[in-house]
Amino acid sequence: MTAEPQDRAQFTAMTEGSQQDWTTIASHFIPFAARGGRRVLDHLKLLDGDYGGFPVDRLQHSLQTATRAHRDGRPDDYVVMALIHDIGDTLGAYNHPDIGAAIIKPFVSEQLHWITAHHGIFQGYYYFHYLGMDRDLRETYRGHEHFEACAEFCEKYDQSAFDPQYESAPLAFFEPMVMTLFEKPRQSLYAGAGAPA
Structure with a gap:
């Protein structure tokens, strides 16, 4: 949907912006930000059918990882x-x-953010050596307060989520969790909560 000219800022450079311009922009930002969960769900659908050589496609891997975490009793933010x-x-x-x-940083704890940011190198423990790399690269982070949590995520949920026979919950099952999580940030990345970027 395209905003009418009167419903848009009037500057051509931010140095020319006025209070009215930023009030207008903020009025668009708040509802846009609130629909972040829907955009995340839509983007996840792009993983459907993309196998990359794996036994299951990337969407099924994501669903399987989340389903395993959910069935293990993890809280909703962990599952998302x-x-x-x-x-x-x-x-x-x-x-x-x-x-x-x-994407997830403003909405989850530091631990969950850290797991997301570092799961790639931790997941490498299971396959880097087959590609001529050091499977123990994760040891760089040994002693970090979230090391064990990330290792556990990879061991219990991520590395084991390539089973074509596993019955994962569908994406629709996770929709309420995603929409709730992305509804309101736990932390602001800017000085003013909800500030548009």
Whole structure:
């Protein structure tokens, strides 16, 4: 939907912005931000059918990871983290954990953010040596307060979520959790909570 000219800021450079311009922008930002969960769900659908050589496609891997976490009694924020940990696969072939971590950062604890950001190198423990790499690269982080939590995530949920026979919950099952989590940030990345970027 395109905003009418009167419902848009009037500046051509931010140095020319006025209070009215930023009031207008903020009035658009708040409802846009509130629909973040819907955009996350839509983006997850892009993983459907993308196998990348794996036994299951990237969407099924995400669903399976989240389903395993849910069935293990993990709280909703952990389950959503498990669901979107690989959401960056389609955009960042070399740094997908950074993308998932950036998306989830304002909405989860520091521990869940850290797991998302570092799961790639921890997951490497299970396969790096087959690619001529050091499987123990995760040892760089040994002693970090979230090391064990990340290792556990990979061991229990991530590395084991490639089973074509596993009956995962459908994406619709996770929709309420995703929508609730992305409804309101736990922390602001800016000085003023809810500030548009």
